[in-house]
Structure formats: structure tokens, C-alpha cells
Amino acid sequence: MRISLDNLTMRYGDNTVFDGLNLDIADGESLVLLGPSGCGKTSTMRCVAGLEEPGAGSITIGDRTIFSAADGINVAPHRRNVGMVFQSYAVWPHKTVFENVAFSLRRQRVGADRIRERVRQVLELVGLAEMADRGASLLSGGQMQRVALARSLAMRPSVLLLDEPLSNLDARLRERLRLELRELQLALGLTTVYVTHDQVEAFALADRIALMQDGKILQLGSPEDIYAHPATTSLARFLGVGNILSCTLDGGGAHVADSDLIVELPASAGTPTGKTSVCMRSEDLAVAPWSDGPHGSNTWAGSIVVSSFQGALIRYRVTLDAGPTVDAVTARRAGPTLRAGDRVTVTCAVEAVQVLADDSELAPAATSLDAEVVA
Template sequence: MGAETVLRLDGVSKSFGAVQAVDRASLEVGRGEVFTLLGPSGCGKTTTLRLVAGLEDLDAGEITLRGRPVASASRRLFVPPHKRNLGMVFQSYAIWPHMNVFENVAYPLRLRGVKRRTIRDRVTQVLDLVGLGGLERRSATLLSGGQMQRLALCRALVYEPDLLLLDEPFSNLDAKLREQMRVELKLLQRRLGITILFVTHDQIEALSLSDRIAVMHHGRAEQVGSPRSLYEQPGSAFVRDFLGQTVILRGRVDRAEIQSVAVTMDGALAGHTLAGRAAAGVAFTPGLPAHVAVRPEDIEVTLNEGPLPARNTLAGVIEALLFVGDRYEARVALGGEQRILLLLPRAREWREGQRLQLRLPPEVVSVWPA
């Protein structure tokens, strides 16, 4: 990595009894980066964050902050949390209810013995930054959910940590407020240039906030990359299915070339052939079972009039139609038991029973081993 590395995990493991919560996880976070750990419940996200924070000690591997080892199994090293210069906001952020807004933010500085005047300046500055300026004297319990969330952020930001650890910080907020906080955090992060290690199981949050994402699976970083590269070029079926929706169709490999694999469909779609690129560098042999995958939004939908073009096109019928505001969600029957979920633009009138023509452009189709 070109930029200075703020955080490095090298083969870090942690188990609780028989549960391997983190399993030889390795990753690097650069200065000014928003790096997200994304994965299903129980995959080890919070444990990883707690290891970085020093709230847990590791069983194996090493953690380095700004080039300084803070935890190492082989060196028997463990630097306590308050000497790691980290800011933290956890899911159940605790606002001190007996303190007003100002005191809540000032407290971490008082603990560090910062001078009164400096405290006043820094607290005022950071409250202004998140739009809480003017609320200094208000009791913290009288804030709205979004304001409390911002207060928790302020408290973590005020002593200018090298790294900000955020564990599902918006999970207590309703959908609207979550969206708003997402944008605010992004703007704040850009303005301050802070480095953030973010934890979420919400893919939209991860895709929209992150410079890079590590998709975690069973305690390991299964794939690391930019949101777009993970979405468009997932390296495994797990990453593919965890990020976004995927339409999967089953068949057998007909022809396999370097650039393109053609798959003949099974069952009710027998006779149709779909061509796409081989996923994740897999080599295919004709005759083997395969899965054809495509993102629903990449399928080109038109009304079915006349005969189907031969290649990469299927026929379907709208079986159920759900209006969800910005678009329609349609369950489309492809014949037999095969059904797929598609997104249809609101600009057109759709109705149940309508016959569709679905084109799956080869460049957005990927072929996977079954």
C-alpha cells in the first residue's frame, strides 16, 4: 500500500472455548481510509474490533498500530486500551445521562489531564463539526436518537485518535436517520481525514461508506477490495451472495474457452444456452454441472413479442408484482419450477401475467462451479 499503514493484522486468531471467533485474519488499513468489516452475524467482526481496541487479547498473530506492535502472541506483548490512542463507538453507545452535552464530550479530555481552556476550544470545535453547536448545556438524555449518535461520535473524535473504531454505530436508528448519518459520517471523515475501521452486517452501509471492504466469513477476511470490485467481481460464491441479489440458474458446461463459458440449461429451460465469463479464474470442463449467475439489475427486460433471439435470452411471465415505491419487484416464472426476482422500473406499467423477454448480456453473466 502506498499510503502510510495505520493498522495491520497479521494472522490474528482468537477463540472462546470451542468457538474460533477470529481465524488467522490478516488485513491492512491505510491512513485516511474507511475500511469495513462486513459479514453475517457471528463471523467475528466485533471480536476483531475488540482485539484491535485491546478489549480482548489474541491467541495468535500480531496487531500493529502506526508501525508499533500493540499485541503479539509470539512476543507476549499486550498494550492496554488507553495506550493505543483509539476512538471507539459501539452499538450500545453509552451517553452519560447525568452530564450535559458539553461534559459528555469534555470527559475523555479531563481524564487525560488536558487544560481547561484547551478542553473548551476542542469540545466547541467538535460539537460544531457535527452540528451540535449551541446544545452544550442541554442534558444528554434530552437529545434525539440521531443527536445522541453524533454525541457519541464527538466523544470518540475529541482527542483526535489515530484510528476510529465503529461497531454498528447506527443500528439503534430508524431507516431515515441511518441514511442521514451515513452521509454525515462520510462528509465528516473526508473533512477530518480520519482513519476508520467500521463494522457492519448492512451491505448498503458498507458499500456506500467504505473505501475498502473485507468480507468476513468464519473469522477470516475472505475477500478484500473496493465496494465496486467486490460487487462486480466476487471471488467466491459466499461473497457474491452476501453482497446484493443474484439470480442463479443451473445447467451443464457446453463449451469452455478462456474468455467465455457456454452453459446449457437444465430442466424446464433445457435447450437454452447462456454464455458468460468464468468466475474467479476457475477452469471449466464440458459436461460438468455449473451455475450461471447474474445481478437482477443487469438483466434487460422487454415485453415478449415474437420469437426469442437464440443467445443469452430467456422467456418469463410476471407471476407476482410488488410496487415498492421507487420501482417494482416482480417474481418472474421462467417455466417449470424456476422463478427469479427482478426489479422493474416504475416508469412503465407492468401487470401480472405479462410475458417478458429477458436478455442476459454475456459481459454481466458469470459462470461458477456447481
């Protein structure tokens, strides 16, 4: 089902959560609301679910208006046909897996035979068919989250809302369940809205990402577009992009502030008005043992400060002779492992350099709890 939010406004006392928020989500699309704590993403989801009442605007699911401040429409949450999975599992430990999933169906007075069939189907879908009779208190965290997901799917919702459902799980399990959630969403063709502060999770699960800050959607696009072309420095930092350096533009180059570093820019680089920053992603920097040259464009001498072996990748921090310290990520097999103190050359392809509008003084500090490079 398509979801439309039109001119939505919400306030808590004197605090405005969002004002005039507009968003259209296509039928069968997986949209991720991504942003730091307090940006309004969870409140947006709760308005769709009917758990919060906006002060103005309207919400439509399919062809049905479920909220309209102007027309006095506010459909009760249990009549919106919306499934919601929360950060906390909300699983009853004294009930079996089957009983947990069947609970809402029984509340709706669905017949016993239909309950058995629906519960069986969704438990197979989430990989818990063999655990139907197991007590929920005996389940792992990942299994309990699957139970919560199955309980929502059993209701056959038009829309599925997920509010940071994986944040309580360990990193390896989160990674596995991301793939399972994405596979499930694609198989069912279910319109999904997912809330997270973790950019890696957003990239893995989204057809489109809405980057939120201070109750506004500052950028909306595919994961590839959002990652490759962040609109501003604050959004780039939130996405975990490294090596964002304040600069002044001079012809075809960028002079990095408080240093002697000049970065050659591609012809396609924009020229934002006002303050600017030059961005060189960690994975776009090549680090090699020092050689006397000759060297091409955007190649600088420096010294390794830290060398961190991370399995398939090696992360380096390099202080350039021209001034700045930069981070680089290279494949383990790309060359010899370098050590702290080694003299090196650092190279960035001209085409990989970006120029961003520097809004760091206008925007609040955007932080990510899971900042990592997506290779």
C-alpha cells in the same frame, strides 16, 4: 495511522474465532469488516481496541507495536489512542451534550480552556454546536449517536473504530448518517475500521471491504470490485445478489439445473472447477411485454408472478417458460408497469452474466438482514 494485524489467533475455549488472520489497513483508509453474525469481525475490532487479548500474533498501529504475544506486549486500551463508537450510544442521559463529550478529556486532566475548545470544534464537526447545553435525555437517536462520535473524536485518536453504530436507527436516518460519516472520514483523513453485517452500509462507507466468514477474510477489495466480482455463490448471496442458479457448463453456455434454460455466457466467463452457478443480477434483467420476436441471445418468455411498485423502481418476479423463477428490477420510467399474469420477455445481456464457484454445500448459509440491490 497504518494498522497491521499479523498472524492473529483468538480462541474462546474450544471455539476458534480466527486463526492466522492477516490484514493491513493503509493510513487514512476506511476499511469495512463485513460478514454475518459470528464471523469474527467484532472480535477483530476489539483486539485492535485492546478489549480482547489474542492468543497469538501481533498488532501494530503506525510504527508502534501495541500487541505481540511473542514479545509479551499488550498496551492498555486507554494508551492505544484508539477511539471506539459502539452500537449502543453509551451516552449519560443526566449530563448535557457538552459534559458527555468532555468526560474523557477531563479524565485525562486536560485543561479547562483546551476542553472547551476541543468540544466546540467536534460539536461543530458533527452538527451539534447549538445543542451543547441540552440534556442528553432530550436528544433523538441520531443526535445521541453524533454525541458518541464527537466524544471519540475529541480524544484526537490515531484510529477510529465503529461497531455497527447505525443499527439502532431507522432506515432513513441510517442512510443520511452514512453519508455524513463518510464525509467526515474523508475530511479528517482518519484511519477507520467499521464493522457491519449490512452490505449497503459497507458499500457506502468503505475504501475497501474485507468480507469475512468463519474467522477468515475470503475476499478483500474495493466496494465496486466486491459487488461486481463476488468470489463465490455464498458471498454473492450475502451481498444480496439475486438469480444465482446451479448449472452445468456446456461449451459457451450454462444449462440451469432442473430446467430447460440455457444461458449464453460471455467469452470472459471463468470456468471454475467443481460445482458452478450462473448469476444474472436483478438489475441486469430487462422485462418487456411479450412480443413474437425475433429475439436475440438470452431472451426468454415468461409470466409475471408478482409486480411490486417501489417508487423509482419496480421489482418483478417472473417464472420463465423454461423453468426457473427470476427477479428483475427496472426503473419506473423504463416502460409500462406490468401486472401479475402478464406475458413478458426477459432479456439479459450476455456480457452481464457471471459464472461463480458454487460453495453452498461447504459454507454456512450467509444471510443479510438488509439485502437489497445496489443499482
